[in-house]
Amino acid sequence: MQREEKQLEASLDSVLLKLNEIKSQLVAMLYKIDHERDSLQWPTFLDNFALLSGQFSAISKVLSHDKTPPIRNLTVLPLLLNPEREEELIRLTEGRVPAFTHDLVPDYLRTKPEPDVEHKLLQLEHKAASLSYDAAQKQAATFNKVITHVLDIVSKSREEWESEAGSRGGTGQTSSMSDTHSLVAAVGMGKGLKMMMPQPGAPMGPGMMVAPGGPGRTVAPVMPMGPGGQPMGMMGKTPSGIKTNIKAAAGIHPYR
Amino acid sequence: MSQDWGTPATTAFDSLTAALRSNIIPNQEYLLQGSVLDSAVEILLHRLRGLCDNVDSGPETFHDHEMCFSIRGNQNTPLLLRVRRALDYPDMPYQLRYIGQPEIGVGDKARPTIVRSSIDVACSSTVVEFLTEMGCRMDFEYISRGYMFRKGRMKILVSKIFKMSQGKPPDNGVEPISQSYLVELSILAPGGQDVIGEDMKAFAEQLKPLVQLEKIDYKRLPMAMAP
Known part of the structure; x- marks a missing residue:
């Protein structure tokens, strides 16, 4: 403090x-x-x-x-008003304010509203005074009713919104890092795509890809040949059993 | 004057070299990758519909078959070439694409996205045969089906990756790789435009926490992820 x-x-x-x-x-x-x-x-x-x-x-x-x-x-609160001339005040204000009086204070401390605001306030007060007690009561009740209604709507939608946000926060995860990695690795390097083929080459590629061309040529893409002429198989690690498989499978191509 | 008569006008190769030298060919791909679970893909699509340019027409769908070929030259690292074709539009030309290694250079750590060289050409369906005759072999293949969005020059792909299954035409009998959609945000541009990365980062921020788009170097992924 x-x-x-x-x-x-x-x-x-x-x-x-x-x-x-x-x-x-x-x-x-x-x-x-x-x-x-x-x-x-x-x-x-x-x-x-x-x-x-x-x-x-x-x-x-x-x-x-x-x-x-x-x-x-913060508010400035006039504690004491004095109609008499004060030398100290004159000195402080360089001769502008001779006394801390009733007609000067509202202007200097800004407790008096602006003229047009004051005018409007006066009008409203006049209107309020001319209203009968019953009518005023009735208007207040109506007003209260409307306000309560609006409050209801607002709090209800807030509740809905919060529960929705809560449930969304509850379900939480919308993406998975490991899925991202496996997908990126699959698309980028074929991870999980190459290994899943017990009969590599057989039905894939050629039949579907190379539509025209004689049957003899269709087989060509199937043979995974390295530049040295050796079958490359699965990164060169393929057991020889699979190698024979390739040829066998190529022989019974479904599209021929 | 007489000299001008003798020399041929600039050849295609000359203009290509000139274009390369003045760095106007969009041969660099700026890329961010992520994924979204199947259960949340609708929310993501909804959000993308709101964020992207093609609001009125809706997202474009695609259904592609991609094959990755490799050839071992003198270098140790094989050269990878990708052939892509639209399964839903069999009459469309095939696409042959070269994707380079992610650039690892000065300031790469600070860069917000992967930057790698990328060259696309359209080609006919005989490209597979052609590549095979050249000595390429098919490494792997997959089916990719999903949606494409555009925002400015950004391209956003939301796609499901399927394994090819044996002995069946690619339209049915395919098996998804995971319970997620792959999400890719990319721009093709000439090299050196690093501002692009910032734009992409800003867009990726808007998709959080639904999708975490990041620069992922698949060469350095932990092996534990492998199925």
């Missing part, structure tokens, strides 16, 4: 410092407009503006800093 107060104090100090800088800048600018109107150059005037905007961005940076507590959440 104490730490937060310290933080608030420190940030208020820095904001105050920046505000004072801006104020003196503004005063200097007004002075220039008043007294050096004839000799004032447009570029220097623009430079002044640039300086001001730089200071504004600096102050907004201070305000939006993480360590600055949100000042807008």
Whole structure:
């Protein structure tokens, strides 16, 4: 708690410092407009503006800093109003506010709403006052009913949504790493595709692939021959029994 | 002047070399891979329908048969060539494709996707015979059936991979490899455009946690995964 107060104090100090800088800048600018109107150059005037905007961005940076507590959440509360002239206050405000009075405070502390807001509020209050007690009661009841209904709808769909999300989280897995690996290895290297053929070559490839061409040529693709003319079989590891199988199978090709 | 008469206009090979040199040929594939369980594929398709370009027409389906051929030259590593044909459109040309090894170079760790060279050509159905005569042999083959989406120049494939079964035509009697769909996100582009990887990464983020799209080097997969 104490730490937060310290933080608030420190940030208020820095904001105050920046505000004072801006104020003196503004005063200097007004002075220039008043007294050096004839000799004032447009570029220097623009430079002044640039300086001001730089200071504004600096102050907004201070305000939006993480360590600055949100000042807008704090309220300024006038504890004592005094219609008499106060020298200390005049000195503090540089002669602008002579007394902390009832007509000045709402403007300075922003407790008074903006004029059009005030106007609207007045209208509404007037309307509310002109309504009979029963009618008002009835309207409030209707309003409550509608609100409850909306609340019901919202909470119901929230429930549905949450249960759906829960069930989805429950089923969880939608992909499997080992399946990914086996699929990639199969497509990439034929893992699991080559080994599964007890009769390699036999019915695959040629009959289906090479439609035209004489029967003698169709057999050609079946023979897994290495460049050296040796049967390569299954990566050269094939037992010789299978080798004979190839030929036998080629002989009884289903498509012939 | 007279010299111009004598020399032929630029040959096709010359213009190809020039194109290669100026780096305008989209011969690099940027790739991310992942998978989605069969039970969740509908959710993924739904999400992709919303995210991708072909919203109104819906996803394109495909049903392809792919064969991987290899030939051993002088090098130790065999050269791999893939032949792909559409089973649902038998009249379409076949596709022959070369895919290089994933690039392992400076900064590859930092790269968000796999980058590998990739060259496609259309060809006739006799390509299988041709390759065989050349001394290639078929390593393996599979059926891939699924959906294709586009988003800008990204291509997203959601496909089921099936084993070929013996003695039966490819249309029936096929057996899925796993209980998941393979999901691939890829772009073909000229080399050196590493911004693409960032785009793809951003898109992959949008599919999480449904699918984890990652750069997977299948050469370095743990062997325990093998069936």
